[in-house]
Amino acid sequence: MVGVPEGLSTTLGPLTLKHPVINASGTFDALEADRIIAGDYISEFPFAAYIPKTVTLNPRVGNDPPRLYETAAGLLNSIGLANMGIEAFISRDLPQLKTLPVPLIVSIAGERTQDYGRCARLLDDIDEVAAIELNISCPNVELDGRALGCDPDRTMKAVSLAREATSKFLIAKLTPNVTDIVTLAAAAVEGGADCLSMINTVHGMALHPGTLKPVLGHVTGGLSGPAVKPVALRAVYMVSAALDVPVIGMGGATTAQDVLEFLAAGASAVAVGTANFRDPLIAGSMIQGLKKLMDERGLGSVEKLIGISHRP
Amino acid sequence: MVGVPEGLSTTLGPLTLKHPVINASGTFDALEADRIIAGDYISEFPFAAYIPKTVTLNPRVGNDPPRLYETAAGLLNSIGLANMGIEAFISRDLPQLKTLPVPLIVSIAGERTQDYGRCARLLDDIDEVAAIELNISCPNVELDGRALGCDPDRTMKAVSLAREATSKFLIAKLTPNVTDIVTLAAAAVEGGADCLSMINTVHGMALHPGTLKPVLGHVTGGLSGPAVKPVALRAVYMVSAALDVPVIGMGGATTAQDVLEFLAAGASAVAVGTANFRDPLIAGSMIQGLKKLMDERGLGSVEKLIGISHRP
Amino acid sequence: MVAKPAPASLIEYPVVESRPVGAYRLISFVAREIAATANPGQFLMVRQAGPSLDPLLPRPLGIHDIDSDLVRILIEPVGKGTYELSTLRVGDRLSVLGPLGNGFDLQGVGTALLVGGGIGVAPLALLARSLTASGRNVQCLLGFRTRSQAVSAELFRDYYVDVFTEDASVGTRGLVSEPLSACLSDNSGRRDEQAAEVFACGPDPMLREVARIAGDSGARAQVSAAAHMACGIGACQGCVVKTTSGYQRVCSEGPVFEADELIW
Amino acid sequence: MVAKPAPASLIEYPVVESRPVGAYRLISFVAREIAATANPGQFLMVRQAGPSLDPLLPRPLGIHDIDSDLVRILIEPVGKGTYELSTLRVGDRLSVLGPLGNGFDLQGVGTALLVGGGIGVAPLALLARSLTASGRNVQCLLGFRTRSQAVSAELFRDYYVDVFTEDASVGTRGLVSEPLSACLSDNSGRRDEQAAEVFACGPDPMLREVARIAGDSGARAQVSAAAHMACGIGACQGCVVKTTSGYQRVCSEGPVFEADELIW
């Protein structure tokens, strides 16, 4: 976190971020990065906030492999929310994450609607947890969690259960796999979400080039990466125009220019997912690049950039 | 149409195609190609059927430019169904298309629901028209036509109006911009569609890299090209598993391997759109390449390939 | 505007020359057909040959110059497509569709004022060569933002050239519009055979100025318009500009239009 | 399996050698850190440096061999990622993350039977070098489908090698499993320090056979497993294989596993 240029800070409700680039859940593991890559990934954490992979009430082993397949400028995955369960997360990972110099946002998903309330309650009294992201949009689980994010009533219900369980800053993560994302966004806000993040992955599938059978063990998967950036930018643009809550934009952000565009479209922060796989050090270069672009073009500060694409 | 290898023929209801590769509406103009590119694009037409750009009851000038923007492995467009209107099409273009050696499929769209019936009726007694495609899925018009394809009842209504107006083979072209494409597909079939084609473009947008304003004059547009292939393959796979009508697959097909995959996913024919812009001669190489791949892998015939990804 | 152009073909060519010209890159390939049939102002759809899908589509590039069988293009890297093309070196392969579109109408006889702005100078070299060959008096007014762009004026060393830069780093400070007004001042009202004629290519604001100045003096001006393209061959309806006869496709009705037909 | 691996870094390297080896391509670059710290069986995440987003992600490639500061990779083009990497020539730039994963455990002392199938021979060269350097008796059994793949056996000319091809175009006809059984036949039941030990890398069906044969004879077998990867560093949970202790990540718990821990 050393050397963050000035003019880059942004806020998500009560959270102040030193710059607008955070990681997308499920795509960057601070503890593994610290273990494997040269350098100190805890005390010099590159992202302005850290969101670990989504946890669920009970541990999940995840879907059958293969779980990954690269498509044109995109990545299909069907991880299936493999995770150790929220209790192990709290007892094993959280203590190690306490020394992170950035806000910790915990992502939770429910296998049943009521799980959102139960998980949120377990996190409510943990000081280190700065915010909770409700993943109501994972395409890779055959459970309530999937349909949930496509249905306004059930979205509102899940968010309001979490809302009742915690006073923490609540982010609802939306799926693009719906006819009208603004309706779902409004339902989440009505349920009590303080902030919206989007997009989760886009439904897709691939066939094995040789066998012509579905290549993913789970048959279908979620598409991410630059291929979906236009879908994500549109979602951010539409939702930020319609609703008055901060938005975290994501979907294909790979360069500093992409960060600029998500901010301009209306995002207050930008999450980087698949691009971490292209280059696990990408966050640092995006932040430096962002500052450079802003200086070159005389764009004063991130705060002023947010939503400028809507203004004439 | 000379030199089409054997084993490639396929059928769409009553239509027999010499091979499975056709063009996607709005992406290839037989008359312009014949005028501009060396070679004879009419009597040696590379596609197995020809679908001109969608026509509407009244002429349309289309959307404000810019109308195109390239994204990662994709293309955003907001043409807005610019066309001369169905009457001019019938009197000016149709006579020139009569000598095409392949079936002619006319694509129509309605600015109002009842237009689908009126346009279909105008085509019903024209012998050269082998089939009619109902474009109920264009994301670039602010009219009934847009919302229509996202609503099962209105989809059924539009298709049944066309059904009443014509006995021609009726193809309904579906949008991927819905929560559940199978529901829409079922509604189209219930309305009387003989065949389903998918996908039309995916909602998206882009910002101008310099100004950070929406780059398209129409603000949002439709995403096509390899970026959306995973979305398209999934749509074809799901719909062909659920319903018993032939499917025309499209969305990003660029190589012979892609054609193979759409067939395996359940398509009886594959339409090529954006790839024509990469290489206007691509259809010919796809067909030769398809034959080569099938021979190498001992895949007997296109007919046997259709849907094999569903079989264990 | 001119006789029906020769048919286009899609062919892969190896790069035989690749060198920087200030901020631009000059790339050449041997293409007999194009060299033999292209008209000044026509363009090519160009991409790097190969399977990579990013960039996905070819980019429209003017035919910069022709030297017997050699076809030259001049590229300014402004985005991912032009950036990639400008990294190509000798031996790398181009996929090229063309020649496309309607070039300049060369039937006049009066002095030809060639007005280029930035990378808009690209098609003017072939134009200057053709006009000169047909015995016309050619005068080039080339404007650039920076010194590194202005290096490309060296490509016009065989012609009569005035260079203008916004920062006065090369040639005269200012835009090309002022000297253009001066050149056309004695033209006032004339539009006969001997009258000076303007041929322009450059950014929209420059073309708009050229159209205004030519209009004021009554001179004919042909301008090469730009638009994002996908197909380059009239199929997609994507590349339209607004004209007095409605939207027209830059790739098919253009890229060269009469300045007074364009609506800015 | 071995001591905690050295930290990985992400660095761009120019290609200094690129040559075909039958159906494969051998590419070398100078990477002091990797050369100094990598263990046999570790891998690198490699892509062509540059902005193109297709291919999007790096591909996992074993470290084929190390020659002072030179690191070598051996690539079989099977899809778009490996195809693109195999087109790189001297001067082109690689983006390389590594060394990654847990390599082979080299602590035994008995005869080392190195079993490679197809491109699975790639990591065995460095392994053979290390084992030989530590004084172990190394015997390589390399199996290929075709003659052009079998050309890569020349990379093992310093070691004792038997080659098998399915079409008998080179070496003995057949799979490596039969000779492996023979080699292990006198091993039956032994798993002491002096016992022969198997190190294998190749397609799944081969590894399964190796596991069965080693299991039958009681020999220890370490196998390098393969999986599609995205991150290569344990973040995405994408590269799992089924083991006796549940799903394990090839990039983090592997790529080398005890054969008897994998569930096929």
Ligand SMILES: Cc1cc2nc3c(=O)[nH]c(=O)nc-3n(C[C@H](O)[C@H](O)[C@H](O)COP(=O)(O)OP(=O)(O)OC[C@H]3O[C@@H](n4cnc5c(N)ncnc54)[C@H](O)[C@@H]3O)c2cc1C
């Ligand atoms: C008929 C015709 C002839 C042409 N001839 C030539 C020629 O001879 N030589 C030549 O070089 N070009 C020529 N062009 C222009 C060229 O086609 C475009 O520059 C090119 O298509 C842009 O593609 P790209 O992928 O490089 O840029 P894109 O990524 O598509 O960029 C989009 C646009 O954004 C703008 N842009 C990108 N980055 C920034 C930024 N940081 N700030 C502000 N704006 C930005 C660029 O101006 C570009 O136009 C011609 C165009 C036409 C229509």
Ligand SMILES: Cc1cc2nc3c(=O)[nH]c(=O)nc-3n(C[C@H](O)[C@H](O)[C@H](O)COP(=O)(O)OP(=O)(O)OC[C@H]3O[C@@H](n4cnc5c(N)ncnc54)[C@H](O)[C@@H]3O)c2cc1C
């Ligand atoms: C730890 C590890 C080490 C490795 N080391 C090496 C190494 O040293 N050298 C090396 O070359 N590879 C190595 N691999 C394998 C390599 O990573 C993969 O081959 C590569 O990731 C495939 O990517 P791609 O884009 O080329 O293929 P993709 O496009 O992803 O192809 C997908 C898969 O489809 C299969 N496929 C593609 N086309 C066909 C077809 N026509 N018929 C049947 N199947 C087809 C391929 O086998 C491939 O696995 C290693 C893998 C791992 C996990």
Ligand SMILES: Cc1cc2nc3c(=O)[nH]c(=O)nc-3n(C[C@H](O)[C@H](O)[C@H](O)COP(=O)(O)O)c2cc1C
């Ligand atoms: C391998 C992988 C795993 C993911 N896991 C999660 C997850 O656990 N929870 C979640 O909310 N999103 C998950 N996502 C979605 C990302 O957080 C992000 O919303 C999406 O990938 C779009 O951003 P990107 O294009 O930058 O990757 C995952 C994405 C990928 C590629």
Ligand SMILES: Cc1cc2nc3c(=O)[nH]c(=O)nc-3n(C[C@H](O)[C@H](O)[C@H](O)COP(=O)(O)O)c2cc1C
């Ligand atoms: C420039 C452009 C124009 C299009 N016009 C039409 C149209 O008029 N009618 C229609 O049904 N689809 C139209 N489409 C959608 C295509 O037919 C096709 O469904 C879509 O592009 C996906 O296929 P692709 O990825 O192969 O292009 C258009 C697509 C593009 C890119």
Ligand code: FES
């Ligand atoms: S670029 Fe397609 S019509 Fe001009």
Ligand code: FES
């Ligand atoms: S490749 Fe991501 S966990 Fe192994």
